[in-house]
Amino acid sequence: MKELVVISGKGGTGKTSVVAALATLAGRCVLADCDVDAADLHLIFEPKVIHREDFTGGSKARIKPGHCTACGKCEELCRFGAIYFNGPGNGRVSRTFRVETTACEGCGVCVDFCAENAIEFAPAVCGQWFISETRCGPMVHAKLGIAAENSGKLVTQVRRTAGQIAQDQGLELVLCDGSPGIGCPVIASLTGASLALFVVEPTVSGVHDFYRVAQLAARLDVPGLLAVNKADLNEEVADQLEATAVKHGIVMAGRIPYDRAVTQAQIARRSVVEVSDGPAATAIRSVWNIVNAQLQKSSATTISGLVQLIPITS
Amino acid sequence: MKIAVASGKGGTGKTTVATNLAQMAAADGRAVAYLDCDVEEPNGHLFLKPTITRQQSINKLLPLVDLDRCTFCGRCSQVCRYGAIACVNKQVLIFAELCHSCGGCLLACPAGAIREVPKPIGELRLGTAGPIQFIEGRLNVGEAMSPPAIRAVKAASTKADLMILDCPPGTSCPVIESVRGSDLVLLVTEPTPFGLHDLKLAVEMVRALKLPLAVVVNRCDIGDDQVRQYCLSQRISILAEIADDWAVAKAYSRGQLACVAVPSFADHIRALLKRLQNGAAR
Numbered sequence: 001m002k003e004l005v006v007i008s009g010k011g012g013t014g015k016t017s018v019v020a021a022l023a024t025l026a027g028r029c030v031l032a033d034c035d036v037d038a039a040d041l042h043l044i045f046e047p048k049v050i051h052r053e054d055f056t057g058g059s060k061a062r063i064k065p066g067h068c069t070a071c072g073k074c075e076e077l078c079r080f081g082a083i084y085f086n087g088p089g090n091g092r093v094s095r096t097f098r099v100e101t102t103a104c105e106g107c108g109v110c111v112d113f114c115a116e117n118a119i120e121f122a123p124a125v126c127g128q129w130f131i132s133e134t135r136c137g138p139m140v141h142a143k144l145g146i147a148a149e150n151s152g153k154l155v156t157q158v159r160r161t162a163g164q165i166a167q168d169q170g171l172e173l174v175l176c177d178g179s180p181g182i183g184c185p186v187i188a189s190l191t192g193a194s195l196a197l198f199v200v201e202p203t204v205s206g207v208h209d210f211y212r213v214a215q216l217a218a219r220l221d222v223p224g225l226l227a228v229n230k231a232d233l234n235e236e237v238a239d240q241l242e243a244t245a246v247k248h249g250i251v252m253a254g255r256i257p258y259d260r261a262v263t264q265a266q267i268a269r270r271s272v273v274e275v276s277d278g279p280a281a282t283a284i285r286s287v288w289n290i291v292n293a294q295l296q297k298s299s300a301t302t303i304s305g306l307v308q309l310i311p312i313t314s
Numbered sequence: 315m316k317i318a319v320a321s322g323k324g325g326t327g328k329t330t331v332a333t334n335l336a337q338m339a340a341a342d343g344r345a346v347a348y349l350d351c352d353v354e355e356p357n358g359h360l361f362l363k364p365t366i367t368r369q370q371s372i373n374k375l376l377p378l379v380d381l382d383r384c385t386f387c388g389r390c391s392q393v394c395r396y397g398a399i400a401c402v403n404k405q406v407l408i409f410a411e412l413c414h415s416c417g418g419c420l421l422a423c424p425a426g427a428i429r430e431v432p433k434p435i436g437e438l439r440l441g442t443a444g445p446i447q448f449i450e451g452r453l454n455v456g457e458a459m460s461p462p463a464i465r466a467v468k469a470a471s472t473k474a475d476l477m478i479l480d481c482p483p484g485t486s487c488p489v490i491e492s493v494r495g496s497d498l499v500l501l502v503t504e505p506t507p508f509g510l511h512d513l514k515l516a517v518e519m520v521r522a523l524k525l526p527l528a529v530v531v532n533r534c535d536i537g538d539d540q541v542r543q544y545c546l547s548q549r550i551s552i553l554a555e556i557a558d559d560w561a562v563a564k565a566y567s568r569g570q571l572a573c574v575a576v577p578s579f580a581d582h583i584r585a586l587l588k589r590l591q592n593g594a595a596r
Binding site: 016077080102147180182184237269 | 322325326329354360396414418421453456483484485487494507508512515518519522523563
């Protein structure tokens with residue numbers, strides 16, 4: 001079983017559209033939407049949910065208003081600015097301390113050091129995850145709660161479940177839609193993956209962000225391929241991008257031109273290869289052939305660390 | 315006034331709106347600060363091309379155990395909710411990437427054997443881009459937690475008439491850390507199913523934080539009418555609708571500010587600034 005993670009660094013480069021198209025081309029595979037705080041893949045695949053589960057991350061502190069003596073110890077100790085002095089009075093004091101849940105990181109320090117034992121600490125449900133069936137195969141996806149945290153742990157849950165399903169059903173491929181950035185959800189998406197496909201736009205920011213996420217993949221020993229999306233936006237930057245990537249052991253998977261059919265497909269709730277034979281669809285078919293060939297290889301080349309940022313001249 | 319430019323979906327034009335707003339407000343003679351809170355992938359510098367005058371490391375505090383004083387009682391690992399400190403076989407192991415720097419272990423240690431030492435997780439870069447005060451946080455590759463770096467960026471800003479915070483995409487902790495405390499959250503979206511879906515998540519997040527919000531629809535002619543319908547039904551002001559323009563995209567690809575390269579784009583930003591000043595947002 002192989003696990004392909006589609007990633008970009010910068011947001012909005014076309015990861016999800018590419019994932020949707022690859023899933024159509026790959027035949028039956030397991031889809032994993034690892035962009036748990038802005039998941040979109042389900043909009044294309046209209047998954048039929050067959051299993052859902054609450055996801056409990058850490059705990060959150062809550063001050064029992066009747067027990068608070070307003071000593072202020074919790075506020076003094078909280079490093080996250082999550083305690084404020086604006087709660088209702090309780091007979092002993094005219095105002096009490098409260099916890100701002102969206103700022104609480106669940107360290108429990110206030111709980112441990114409250115002299116009155118006035119602070120509760122209960123596990124907080126911070127999202128839900130689902131196993132679904134789609135026209136391309138099983139899909140594991142999640143929804144992080146509003147203003148919740150622990151997205152990295154939720155990503156790990158999604159990937160682990162997807163891997164298990166692939167094994168149980170004898171499916172060869174887990175296809176993961178990653179999230180933008182280089183922080184905890186991205187680290188959780190990439191760690192231990194078989195292959196990363198970078199979807200990058202030929203813009204100064206696309207290139208800048210790609211270098212950072214490629215460095216991360218290199219550290220995690222995940223080999224990579226590059227697909228330049230909206231490649232005709234700036235051919236010169238695309239050329240430089242490609243040359244740099246190849247020099248560092250990243251395999252070129254192709255260039256996808258800008259094509260309105262991609263947005264049209266999204267509006268029709270289809271992947272672009274399901275509804276179009278235009279330039280983007282044709283290019284993505286060829287990208288899939290290269291990616292697939294790379295997946296079949298037992299050992300792919302590891303990225304040799306894009307340590308130096310090569311400035312792109314405009 | 316503190317305006318946070320955010321979005322659920324990535325790549326909708328946050329940095330474009332934020333940098334161009336900063337540029338044009340500064341051209342109007344206002345004291346402007348641009349804060350790049352997208353510390354995982356900071357891009358504002360590519361367009362504002364600031365002169366960096368000061369660089370300093372952003373640190374997070376990690377526990378350091380004095381093994382001569384440690385009695386190996388294990389209290390530190392019992393109180394740590396993140397599993398970041400483990401006491402085994404007369405050894406105390408610290409897992410830096412799991413530590414939230416809450417200080418719990420230090421407070422719990424009965425032997426007073428733990429102190430805190432700074433560990434660099436990123437860099438704070440300060441400077442000027444013409445009249446604009448420029449502040450950027452840059453998380454080191456491999457670091458998982460961006461909120462401490464975002465806090466450092468926000469703490470570094472000095473007084474300005476208009477502060478523009480360029481936020482990371484998504485709706486979870488890094489975004490919450492970035493938008494908290496702002497006077498208005500400007501959500502940049504595009505009229506597509508993905509744009510709409512992530513806009514709804516972002517709106518719910520901003521409302522949970524009880525902050526005022528308004529919307530900018532970028533590339534407003536590439537998709538359908540659903541974003542506009544949604545904003546109407548939710549009584550959310552749309553402060554600008556900016557048409558898709560290959561010239562703007564080209565300028566962006568080269569690292570050029572669109573308000574300099576494309577006059578019609580400058581008109582959009584000028585109108586947006588005016589609406590922001592008039593407090594059109596709810």
